Structures are given as C-alpha cells and as structure tokens.
Amino acid sequence: MSEPLLHVSDLSIRYSKRREVTTALRDVSFSLGKEIVTIIGPSGSGKSSLLHTLAGIIRPSKGTLQLSGVPLSPRTHQIALVPQQYGLFPWKTVRESIHLPAALGKRIVSSDLQEEILTTLSLTDLLDRYPSELSGGQCQRVALARAFIMKPDLLLLDEAFSALDVATASRSRQLFLELWQRYPTPTLCVTHSPVEATTLSERTLLIGGKPGTLLADHRGATSSILEEELRHLDEVI
Template sequence: LLPHSGGISLNGKPVTPKQATLALVPQDYGLLPWKRVRQNIELGAKLKGQKLDTRKVQQLCATLELTDVLTRYPSQLSGGQKQRVALARAFALTPDLLLLDEAFSALDTVIKRRAQQLFLAQWQQSPVTTLMVTHDLKEALQLSDQILILTKDQPRLIENPLQEVSFTNRDRPEILAPALTKLEGLVATLW
C-alpha cells in the first residue's frame, strides 16, 4: 500500500464507525454459517445496539424474497439467496453509509440482474448513501449516479451519463448500449 492522506465525510461530517452506522456487503456475503438466515439478517443491528423494527425486517424479507428461507443456514442457500440475505442484513441496520464490495459479481447473469433489481427496489424504499465497488461498467451505469474511475495515475470522478434516466429504464438496449460504449472508451483512454 502506498502512503496516503485525506478523510472521508458524509453530510459534511467525518465518517467514524462510532458516530456513523456503516453497513458492508462483502463479495463473499459475510454470512455466519452457524446462524440461520433470520439471525444473520438481525446480526448487524444487534451488534450496533440498534432496536430491530420487526415490521421493517418482515418487509425487507418480503421485498428480497427471503420469507421462505428464514430458518435455513447459509450452506442451504443459493448464491443469489446469500446475496439477498447480505443485502437484507445491511438494510436492517438502517445505515448512514452502505458499502458494496463487488456485491453482485459472483452471481450468474439472470440472478445478478434480479438481485440488482431487488436491491434497487429496497434502496428506493430506504435511500442511503451507497459506495459500490465494481469492475462491471454496465453495472456501474445501471446502479449509480456518479462513477469514480480508479486509474494508475489520478482517480477521475464523472457523472453517470444515465443519471437522468430512471433506474427501471437504464437496462434498455437503446439507452444502455451507447452509454456503455462511451464509458468503455473513456476507461480505455485513462488506462
């Protein structure tokens, strides 16, 4: 790692785990194998000392289609189900900042798109500042407002060219394809 300096702020205040509630959805989902789905969903809020809103958790499970698997262990779930459990755990926490680290990368194309749609549905019900790390430019266009391109020299922040397009229309080929081609060209020139 290279030496660095700077800070992270959210709404003009420094982000610290003691003052802000941070939720992380790691690439490998981060589920505890000895806990059932419901316990994994409730874990973040319990560790943070937040009172769980039972109705909110039920609504999360319904939105993310998890109601039928709440008593199962992670080993009994598909990759898509594990992903949705990790997302439910993050949203049950009521975070100030949601961090997604390649959260959809391990899913096949159909399940990935469905998980993204479920994420968007939940995010639209409970908007939260989200930082998503992805290598998938299509995913960046479909799910973001701004895109930070990390290069070998200087990071570059750009507005998503689809920012004014509703999330439900961003996957339409006539809208997505030209934006994707332009973004791929930009990334190619920066690297």
C-alpha cells in the same frame, strides 16, 4: 442531484508491507448525496481500498472523511459494507445473520421494517436455513437485507453482484434498487462492469493508475463510453 452528505477530501491510502510502502490511492476527492454512485477502474487501482477506508477497516494516511458534517466513523455512524462473498457466517441461520449487526449494536429492529425488507427480497421462507443451504443469489439477498436492516447512514457495496450468474445478478440488482428506493441512503458501489455501473446509477467515478487517482466523475455516461475508458486504462498499464 441531492445535497452532498459525504465529503471525501484529498484522501490518500498507503500500506507498509515487508518494509516497503505502497500507495493505493492518492489525493482522491468527491462528494456524495442521498444517491447511488458506482465506482469502476482496473484491478489494483484502489477501489476496494477506498470502500474499506470509508468502512473504518483501513486508516487513511492523509485526507478527511466527513458524513453529515462530522468526521466519518463506525463509532458515530451506521456504515454497512456488503462484500463480494457476502460475509455470512456458516454457523448462523439467515435469521441470525440478518439480526447480527443490530444485536452487536444493541439496537431494536422495527418489525415492520424487517417484514418489508424480507418480503421485498423474498427471504421470508428462508429464515431457518444456513448459508450452505442457499444459492448464491439467496446469500447475496441475505447480505443486502442485513445491510438495510441496519438503516445505514452509508452503504458500501464491493463487487456485490459479481459472483452471480447473469440472470441472478440482474434480478438481484432489480431487488436492490426496489429496496433502495424505499430506503434511500448515500451509497457507493464498486463494480468491474460498465453495464452494471450504468444500470445502478447515473453517476460513475472512474479510478485508475498506480497509485489510484480519481480520473473522472461521469454523469449520464453510457456503458460503451465507460468500456472504452477502461480499455484505454488497461492499454496504458
């Protein structure tokens, strides 16, 4: 187990909509080192809200977030979020999409880093194409390349492989893991699949309930154990 870098303490998230207050997460605490940790739980349990809060999109109503000893913030840290639908602009080529975060941050991307990432993800021949000319798996690899080229301090994947067919998702996960081994960074990956959770990581956080709370922090759990826990939560709901 690596030394903890990300610390989430007593995190609660509340929304106000039409004068009604909804609590998405309540008193969630965990730490994360230079490792991949997956997150599973029923729909509506606050998994995506957690990632969006860590990415700086949602403001927490309570709790503290720290990375490497300082408050977590997009102004201080490089935070990469890979959403379920990849987040690619239809009017930008693969080349432009990959370089966009660095361009916005006015950062120089190492040519060696770029070449290795593009080669690993088999994107070298696709740089001048637009998203409409790509398959789902190719779009997903572009989103991953964009994230890794940022050299993020924190990597967040929100159901990043769920829109792909079984074979394509399996290959994409394999490529992701190969790239992650070369550029390890604290990574949280939300997934609805216990099989995917155990494929990507040996550690899985189980979030459930309404509002969502951290029910378990599993290390080495099998997919069947996670499946049974999810089934039980669905029955309770």
